[in-house]
Amino acid sequence: MLESYLLKKLQKKKILLMTHIVLGYPSFEDSFRIIETMVNAGVDLMELQIPFSEPVADGPVILRANQKSLAGGATVKRCFDLAERVVGSFDIPFLFMSYYNILFKYGVDRFTQKMSEIGLYGAIVPDLPPEEGDAYLKAMQKNQLAPIFIFSPTTLDERLEYLASFGDGFIYCVARKGVTGEDTNFSKDLNSYLARCRKATKLPLALGFGVKEKKDIDFLKGKVEIAIIGSETIRLIDDKGVGVVGEFIKSLKI
Amino acid sequence: MIKRGYYDGFGGAFLPEILVATFDELDNVFTQAKKEPAFWEKYKDIMSDYSCRPTPLTFAENLTRHFGGARIYIKREDLNHTGAHKANNVMGQGLLVKRMGKTRVIAETGAGQHGVATATMAAKFGFKCTIYMGEVDMMRQRPNVFWMERLGAEVIPVLDGTKILKDAINEAFRDWVTNMDTTHYVLGTACGPHPFPEMVSFFQSIIGKEARKQILEKEGRLPSRVYACVGGGSNALGIFQGFLDDPVELVGVEAGGLGLDSGRHASRLSSKDASIGIAQGYKTYFLQNNDGQMRETHSVAAGLDYVGVSPILAQLKEKGRVRFESATDREVVDALSLAMKKEGLIPALESAHAFAQAFKDAPHLSKKDLIIINQSGRGDKDIFTVADAFNDPAWRDFIKGKAEEYNA
Numbered sequence: 001m002l003e004s005y006l007l008k009k010l011q012k013k014k015i016l017l018m019t020h021i022v023l024g025y026p027s028f029e030d031s032f033r034i035i036e037t038m039v040n041a042g043v044d045l046m047e048l049q050i051p052f053s054e055p056v057a058d059g060p061v062i063l064r065a066n067q068k069s070l071a072g073g074a075t076v077k078r079c080f081d082l083a084e085r086v087v088g089s090f091d092i093p094f095l096f097m098s099y100y101n102i103l104f105k106y107g108v109d110r111f112t113q114k115m116s117e118i119g120l121y122g123a124i125v126p127d128l129p130p131e132e133g134d135a136y137l138k139a140m141q142k143n144q145l146a147p148i149f150i151f152s153p154t155t156l157d158e159r160l161e162y163l164a165s166f167g168d169g170f171i172y173c174v175a176r177k178g179v180t181g182e183d184t185n186f187s188k189d190l191n192s193y194l195a196r197c198r199k200a201t202k203l204p205l206a207l208g209f210g211v212k213e214k215k216d217i218d219f220l221k222g223k224v225e226i227a228i229i230g231s232e233t234i235r236l237i238d239d240k241g242v243g244v245v246g247e248f249i250k251s252l253k254i
Numbered sequence: 255m256i257k258r259g260y261y262d263g264f265g266g267a268f269l270p271e272i273l274v275a276t277f278d279e280l281d282n283v284f285t286q287a288k289k290e291p292a293f294w295e296k297y298k299d300i301m302s303d304y305s306c307r308p309t310p311l312t313f314a315e316n317l318t319r320h321f322g323g324a325r326i327y328i329k330r331e332d333l334n335h336t337g338a339h340k341a342n343n344v345m346g347q348g349l350l351v352k353r354m355g356k357t358r359v360i361a362e363t364g365a366g367q368h369g370v371a372t373a374t375m376a377a378k379f380g381f382k383c384t385i386y387m388g389e390v391d392m393m394r395q396r397p398n399v400f401w402m403e404r405l406g407a408e409v410i411p412v413l414d415g416t417k418i419l420k421d422a423i424n425e426a427f428r429d430w431v432t433n434m435d436t437t438h439y440v441l442g443t444a445c446g447p448h449p450f451p452e453m454v455s456f457f458q459s460i461i462g463k464e465a466r467k468q469i470l471e472k473e474g475r476l477p478s479r480v481y482a483c484v485g486g487g488s489n490a491l492g493i494f495q496g497f498l499d500d501p502v503e504l505v506g507v508e509a510g511g512l513g514l515d516s517g518r519h520a521s522r523l524s525s526k527d528a529s530i531g532i533a534q535g536y537k538t539y540f541l542q543n544n545d546g547q548m549r550e551t552h553s554v555a556a557g558l559d560y561v562g563v564s565p566i567l568a569q570l571k572e573k574g575r576v577r578f579e580s581a582t583d584r585e586v587v588d589a590l591s592l593a594m595k596k597e598g599l600i601p602a603l604e605s606a607h608a609f610a611q612a613f614k615d616a617p618h619l620s621k622k623d624l625i626i627i628n629q630s631g632r633g634d635k636d637i638f639t640v641a642d643a644f645n646d647p648a649w650r651d652f653i654k655g656k657a658e659e660y661n662a
Contacts, residue, residue, distance in 0.1 A: 053415065053547040054533045056427045057270045063414055076545045100268060101532045105546030127268045127535065131255045152272040154434070159274070177272060178432035 002093055002121045002146040002169035006204050006225065009044055015221045016044035017254045018206060020097065020230040022065040023048050024074035028082050030242050034233075037242075039090040041249035044226070047124055048086070050079045050098035057126040059181035061231040061238070076106055084118045093121040095148065100128040103136065112139040122146030122169050130166040137166060148172050151200070153193050160200035170204040170226060173197050175211070181231030184210025186219040194223050214252050227254075257281055259448025262572060264565035267447040268535045273427075276434040281449045283353050288456060293349070300345055301460065304378070305335040309461075311468035311626070316596040317616075324478065324619035326612065327626045328599065329465045329493060338602065338631030339461060339489045340371040344440060346457030348375040351438045358382040358437040362426045364391055364419035364485070365557030365604060366398025367631055368442030373405035375440075383407040386425040388418040391556045398635055416550050419485075419560050423534055443486025444564040447535035451566050455491040462496020465626055477624040479503040479615065483607035484523070484578070485557050487564030489630035494576065503577060506567060507611040509553030510580035520551035520559040523571045524578040538565045554583035554639065555603035557631075581610035587643045589613055590633060602631035603639060 009016055019038050023031050038046065051066040051074050058066065087094055096115060103111045103125065115123065122145050128136060130149065140147045146169030151160055153176060164171060173194065175184045190207075197205055207220055208228030217227045229252075236244055255274055259265045269277055287293040301307040310333065314326040331339040344361075351359060359381045363369030369385040376383035385402050389411045392399050402409050415421035423446070430439045444454040469477055480497055482490035484506040494504045511519030514527075520541065522528040528539040531546055541549045541561045553559040570576040581589070586603060589610035593599045601609055605628065612627045619625065633640065641649040 054420065054424055056424050056534065057272075057431070059428065060414070067414065070547060099533075101542070101546040104532050105529075105542070105544065126270050127532075129255060129267070129269055129271065129274065131258060132266055132268055150271045152270075152274075154272055154275045156275065163271070174272060177434070179428050182432075 001144060003203065005093055006170060010204070010225055013044070013254065015217060015224070015254060016226045017042070017217070017249070017252065018045045018047060018226050018228045019043050019233060019249070020047045020049060020228065022051055022062060022069050022234065023079045023082055024051060024069035024072055025065040025234070026068065026237065026242070027072060028078060031082060032086065034237070034242055034245055035086050035090065037246040038249055039092055041246045042254060043092065043249060045093040045095065047095045047097040048079070048083055050076060050096060050102050052099040052102055055099060057179060059179035059231060061181040061234050065234050076102060080114060080118065083120060087119040095122045095124060096120055097124040100125050108135045108139045112143045112145055115145055116143035120145065122148055124148040124150070124172060126150060130163065133166070150174055151197050153177065157196060157200065160196060164201035164203065167201065167203055170206050171197065171201050172228070173205050173207045173224065175207055175209040178209070180209060181235070182210060186216050191223070217252055217254065257448060259452055261565050261569035264538050264568040265448060265451055266537050268532050268537070269447050270431065272431050273434065276430070277447060277449070279354065280350070283350050284449050284453050287350060287353065297346055297349060297457070298460070300349070301342065305341045305345065306333050307460065308464040308468070309333045311465055311472065313472070314597050317593070320596055321613065321616040323616040323621065324623035324625045325621070326616060327469060327477070327624065329461060329626055329628045331461060331489065331628060331630045332601065332605070332632035336367065336371045336374055337635065338367040338371065339458060339492060340368040340442060340631070342460055342492065343442065343454050343457045343488060344368070344371040344375045347438065347440045347453070348379050351381065352379060354438065356436055356438045358384070358433065359440050360384045360386065360426050360429050360437055361440040361442060362386050362419060362422035363398070363442065364388070364422070364560065365555065365602070366391065366395035366402070366635065367557065369402050369407070369409070370398050370405070372440050373402045373407035376407065377405050384429065385409045386412050386422040386429070388412045388416070388422050390417040391419065391422070394556050394639060395635065396638065418551070418556070420534065420548065420562070443488040444491050444566060445486045445534065445536060445538070445562055451536070451564055454488050455495065455566060458488050458492025459495040461489065461492035461628065462494060465493055466496035469624065469626060473624055475624070476500050476502055477626045478619060479505055479623070479625045480628070481505045481507060481608040481612040481625065482628040483558060483604050483630060484508050484563065484567065485560050485604060486562070487567040489628055491564060491566055493626070493628045494570070498575070504575065505611060506576050506578045507607040508578060508580045509555060509558035509607060510582040510585070511552040511554070513582050514580060518552040519580065520553045520561070521580040522561070522563045523567065524580045534562060536565055538562050538568045554586060554643065555607065557602070557604040558607065579611045581607045585610040587640070590640065599629065600633040601629045602633045603636045605630045606633070
């Protein structure tokens with residue numbers, strides 16, 4: 001479902017843009033406004049992060065957004081409520097992103113069923129390799145949701161194929177080592193990695209970690225189907241407030 | 255992913271993809287080393303040469319008389335170099351780092367003992383060293399920060415989250431996902447993704463091996479009970495492994511903080527406040543809320559206030575093989591005081607949890623019963639906390655005077 005949507009969109013656009021926000025940061029009302037602004041500015045799909053107290057794969061920008069959201073009273077229920085409102089209001093695919101404990105404590109079956117009822121398209125769970133994901137994979141499939149798996153530059157070819165065999169929708173290619181929010185060197189070095197990714201799967205490729213401006217996205221055109229912007233919008237909101245998000249997305253001229 | 259390391263449903267390896275290859279490498283190197291008898295011999299030699307092993311098993315004659323029950327023995331892990339059992343694990347992992355050809359080590363630390371031990375190992379083996387420590391713990395254990403820095407390690411304060419041990423672990427992981435080519439993460443306890451629980455327990459098993467041999471030499475029979483404090487669980491698993499197949503009751507003592515009813519504690523296996531979850535790469539009992547968010551913990555002992563616990567101990571709890579109890583901050587300070595006055599021993603606040611529970615039980619045991627308490631570390635590092643707990647006026651005057659000296 002997600003993949004066919006993406007392929008249809010890609011007939012009109014050379015590269016799609018996925019953005020990321022932490023639900024409840026700076027507040028739930030702000031989250032809604034940010035999403036509205038992003039959709040109006042032409043974002044093609046979005047990942048909505050349910051905050052977790054131990055976001056190991058995230059760098060300082062997203063880590064602090066997680067903490068502040070939780071300190072402000074974020075709960076899984078409020079995240080579901082907002083997701084429901086958002087999906088009902090805007091006509092692009094939304095994914096959940098969170099760490100596995102959030103799904104596990106809620107009950108993986110109940111969690112995925114609720115995602116499906118609301119109309120979410122899939123989920124990104126960065127600390128859940130397929131080896132640990134039996135229950136999750138079954139539940140996602142049952143509810144026709146796309147489990148998004150992650151490729152990394154340290155992943156061997158054989159394992160890329162193994163991961164791809166569980167993936168649906170698209171593959172999230174991490175651009176480099178490290179956590180979210182650090183700089184990435186968008187140079188020829190990425191090409192051989194992306195060629196390895198391409199060889200391992202027929203699914204569309206998305207690239208994230210360190211994507212923050214138009215020239216990064218221009219570099220990625222023709223190399224991947226989706227560019228992912230994560231920390232950069234949160235950093236902008238931290239520095240300049242919610243109001244600048246629309247202008248920023250438009251400046252990327254996707 | 256080669257192997258996931260499960261203990262009846264606890265454990266596993268919930269890894270971000272970027273670290274999978276690094277864990278495979280570590281698992282390979284460890285599995286190979288574990289198979290080689292020569293590796294264990296080399297490890298034992300280093301521990302004997304560098305860290306006073308075997309550590310003694312001391313008969314606590316005065317405490318035994320005081321309680322009038324079981325004969326009390328104390329396993330002296332405090333006599334390791336750097337003053338705690340942490341040295342065992344650190345030197346073992348150091349040997350693996352050499353095998354892997356890495357040049358830098360990182361570690362988290364709570365009480366600071368694991369950080370100091372890692373810093374000494376790095377100095378001895380010639381590795382660069384970075385230690386992550388929660389800001390709250392840095393305040394509590396400033397002397398250890400001083401030693402780590404003098405030993406050449408960089409100590410990075412962790413200002414995020416609850417600013418204690420679990421947050422230091424998160425930061426160490428964040429360093430590792432960037433620098434894994436050169437760097438090994440020396441996790442300090444039997445927690446985290448596979449192979450850490452198995453690997454740390456393997457190196458710490460030296461405690462139990464020695465203790466079993468020593469008690470048989472001294473008494474010709476096995477103890478009735480063995481007591482150990484439980485933070486992450488490495489010293490407990492270390493000594494328990496010597497007696498797992500024997501008819502010996504094993505007692506793990508967690509941080510009761512201000513009391514289990516207060517909610518301000520770190521008891522995961524002895525309270526009803528913890529539930530099964532997945533965080534920091536493994537599945538175990540965590541102190542968390544219904545949404546799966548980790549809760550704040552409390553203990554007078556910085557080394558025990560961890561939100562999770564070794565998956566191997568979680569398994570032993572479910573099997574009924576280990577009894578879990580808790581001791582409150584107050585009970586711990588009293589037990590420390592008694593151990594000092596009766597035996598001249600200075601257990602760390604962490605270790606004093608094991609003493610507190612043993613002291614509760616000892617009078618109810620017969621004179622034929624033997625018990626062993628694992629004194630996992632020495633208490634002089636806790637001088638600031640203990641002085642505050644005793645409300646020692648002379649110490650306070652000394653500190654004030656010292657501060658004035660610096661101000662002058």
